Amino acid sequence: MSRSPLLSEYNRQRSDYACPLCGGHTYEGEPCGSCFLPFKVMESIRSRPDPPRFVVVLGPTGVGKTVYLGMLLDLLSRGVGGLRGLSRSPYSLSLHRNLILALERQRFPEKTPVETDRWNWLHCEILGPRGKGAADIVTPDVAGEAVMSEMENPGTNKTIRALIGRCAGMVVLVDLVEVVADGQSQELFAMQLISYLDALRPGRKKSRKLEVPVAVVFTKADLFEEWISDPELFARGNVSSLHAQCQARLEQCSFYCSGVAGSSAKLVDDSGQESLVPLRVEPRGIVEPFAWMVSKLG
Numbered sequence: 001m002s003r004s005p006l007l008s009e010y011n012r013q014r015s016d017y018a019c020p021l022c023g024g025h026t027y028e029g030e031p032c033g034s035c036f037l038p039f040k041v042m043e044s045i046r047s048r049p050d051p052p053r054f055v056v057v058l059g060p061t062g063v064g065k066t067v068y069l070g071m072l073l074d075l076l077s078r079g080v081g082g083l084r085g086l087s088r089s090p091y092s093l094s095l096h097r098n099l100i101l102a103l104e105r106q107r108f109p110e111k112t113p114v115e116t117d118r119w120n121w122l123h124c125e126i127l128g129p130r131g132k133g134a135a136d137i138v139t140p141d142v143a144g145e146a147v148m149s150e151m152e153n154p155g156t157n158k159t160i161r162a163l164i165g166r167c168a169g170m171v172v173l174v175d176l177v178e179v180v181a182d183g184q185s186q187e188l189f190a191m192q193l194i195s196y197l198d199a200l201r202p203g204r205k206k207s208r209k210l211e212v213p214v215a216v217v218f219t220k221a222d223l224f225e226e227w228i229s230d231p232e233l234f235a236r237g238n239v240s241s242l243h244a245q246c247q248a249r250l251e252q253c254s255f256y257c258s259g260v261a262g263s264s265a266k267l268v269d270d271s272g273q274e275s276l277v278p279l280r281v282e283p284r285g286i287v288e289p290f291a292w293m294v295s296k297l298g
C-alpha cells in the first residue's frame with residue numbers, strides 16, 4: 001500500500017534539527033513551532049560550528065534598543081572599544097545598515113515593527129584577542145510592545161518568553177530622559193523584567209541569587225550637559241528600588257550610561273509633530289556593557 005501523500009510530504013519537510021532557542025520541533029523553511037524563532041536565524045546558527053549565546057536587549061518602546069544594537073554592530077565591526085565582531089548573517093547587516101543610513105541623513109531609524117517575523121536579528125561572532133573566535137552572540141531587535149505585552153500577560157509572546165527563559169545574559173535599557181523627568185515608569189519596567197527573568201529560571205535554591213549577568217544601561221545620556229561618570233551611584237540615588245532589587249537578586253549586575261549623538265536638535269514638521277534628530281554622531285558607553293556581558297559569559 002502506498003504511503004499517504006500528506007505523510008510523505010510531512011516526512012520530507014520534517015527537519016532533524018531542534019530549535020536552537022527552545023529545543024522545539026522545527027520544519028524546513030518554517031519558524032520554530034514553539035517559540036517562533038525565524039527560520040533564517042536557525043539557518044545562520046546551523047551554519048556555525050558552535051551553538052551561540054542568546055543575549056537579550058530589552059526595554060520599553062522608544063528607549064533606544066534599535067539605535068543601541070545598530071551602533072553596537074558598527075563599533076564591533078570596526079573593533080572600537082577593544083572588542084571586534086563579525087556579522088554572521090545578512091539580517092545582522094540590515095540592522096547595522098538601517099542605523100547608519102538613518103544617521104547619515106541626520107535621522108534616527110524607523111520604529112521597529114511589532115510582528116516577530118519582521119524583527120532584525122543580530123548574529124555576531126565576537127573575536128578573541130588574537131583573532132580567535134570567542135563566541136557567537138545572537139539577539140533580536142525586539143519591539144517594546146511585544147516585551148510589554150509579555151510582561152503583562154506572560155506566555156502571550158512566545159519568542160520573548162523563550163529568550164528570557166534561555167538567555168545567557170540580559171541588557172536592560174532605561175531611558176535617562178524619562179527617569180529624570182518623572183522616574184517611575186522606566187524603573188518599574190526594568191524591575192518587571194528582572195522579576196520575570198527570576199521567575200523563569202527555576203531550580204535555584206531560594207537564598208541564592210540569579211547567576212545570569214544583567215547590565216542596566218541608561219540611554220540618551222548624550223542629551224545631558226554632563227556625562228554621568230558613576231552610573232551605579234546615579235542608580236542608587238535616582239532609581240533606588242531598581243538598584244535595591246539588583247543588589248538583592250542578581251549575582252552579576254553592572255550599571256552603564258550610553259548615547260550615540262554628540263548633539264541633537266528638535267525638528268517640527270508641517271503637521272506640528274516634534275522629533276529629535278542627531279546632528280553629530282558620537283557614540284559613548286555602547287561597547288562597555290556588551291564587553292562586560294561577554295566577559296561574564298565564560
Ligand SMILES: Nc1nc2c(ncn2[C@@H]2O[C@H](COP(=O)(O)OP(=O)(O)O)[C@@H](O)[C@H]2O)c(=O)[nH]1
Binds near residue numbers: 221
Ligand atoms: N539623543 C539620543 N537619542 C536617542 C538615543 N537612542 C535613541 N534615541 C531617541 O529615542 C528614539 C527611539 O529610539 P529607538 O532605538 O528606535 O527605540 P526602541 O523603540 O527601543 O528601538 C529615537 O528615535 C531617538 O529619538 C541616543 O543615544 N541619544
Ligand SMILES: [Mg+2]
Binds near residue numbers: 065066142
Ligand atoms: Mg526599535
